[in-house]
Amino acid sequence: MAALTTVHRRRLREIWRSAGWPCQDMIEVELLAAGWLERVRHDSGHETLRVTDAGIAVLAETLQRNRGARDAHEALVERVAREMTRSGRLAWRGLSLRAKVGESWAMAMPDVFSVRYTTFEDYLEPVVHEVKVRRADLLADLKREAKRAAYLQLCGECWYVIRDGIARPDEIPPECGVLVASDQALDVARPAPKRAMRLPFQAWMALARATPLDGGHLDESQAWLGDASGR
Template sequence: MPPATPLSRPHARRLREVYRSAGWPWQDAVELELLALGLLERVPGDGRETVRLTDAGVQAAAQNVQRQQRARSAHEQLVERVARDMGRAGRIAWRGLMLRALLPGSDAAAPRWCLACPDVFSIRNTSVAHYVEPVVHEIKVSRADLLADLRQPAKRAAYLDLGGQCWYVLGRDARGRAIGDADDVPPECGVLALAEDGGLALQRPAPRRERAALPFHVWMALARATPCAGLDEDVQLPLRAG
């Protein structure tokens, strides 16, 4: 029988690797634990031994794939919702951008460039460059993903370099439980949380930071990308001749 609790990422990844490979053993702790759980088995051969998934291992790997698909679907739905909310608020929003950000240097190191991929990046719909007020929204629907993200201060620093505000939007897990709250997120970021009724509840506003006009390379990235749809088409009544 597969384990009652979901597999850790290293264990799930190893099952997929073994399934796709010729079964060469790693002979490490992850393989040893999977053998003990009955998800892998040793197969003697001509002068060598390989490993393969047991029936329970196949089921565990398939269940893990299904969980990942559900998580991706929930993540995409929440990303789409936030992007549409930005459009309804009169902003222009983009999803899946890859933008260069400047990370501040330490005492011994100079500032350095990195690539940042915010879930939603939006600006005000204005023709005045200094009024664009860029905002980053990072969406999380898994507590493990949230905690892993929070352990990367450079990622938050990149988002803060790109936006005058940075928000974390916290969804709910497969059982409908909140994955976190404002206490989990550093104070330099705002927090929105998906409520039980499906609304987005403000848990902490994002501090506003003075932000000059967007740098040229960001404008070029926005120009090459397609923004998300704005207001729903059925919100505005068609114009009729009087």
């Protein structure tokens, strides 16, 4: 059969969680032919589907792979957030923010949102970092123009932080900067365009309700990622 795809894995998971009623489509045919599903005929005459031991092994492997990707993603998010706090910024992870995109409102949840540690609103310089460690996730995210537009309504700089090797910088839209994460460093592949902006009122309210990452000591001697200013 064709190579095991995300669609096959998703269908296996759906059948595992359900009563196993067949859809009788080509995805099901391929799963049956590969031995990951089997048909079960009941006394009443109807058939259902059951995930075989081979299918369960596929589900277990998928779980481990997804868990590894989540762990890698969370580790890089933490790394970026810590860089923000070490450079004297206040940083939040997974902050839910509301932004006006066109005529409608959209919810945005950047991986890292940060502002400068300052008492002057004009110097806040809000920044969004969106972290991607898998190419498939990055490509899917790049298609979500409304999400990116919401980020740009909430920050003066928007960055994609990508694991080394998953994409070229020119694949990222020009309105966003690109940081490439290797094991040793976070390297600026393309600076983010800077835009003067003030935080909208709803963003202030979200910040007031949330708790920033504990930054420990603020080390002003370290310049934050992509910023050479010393204000």
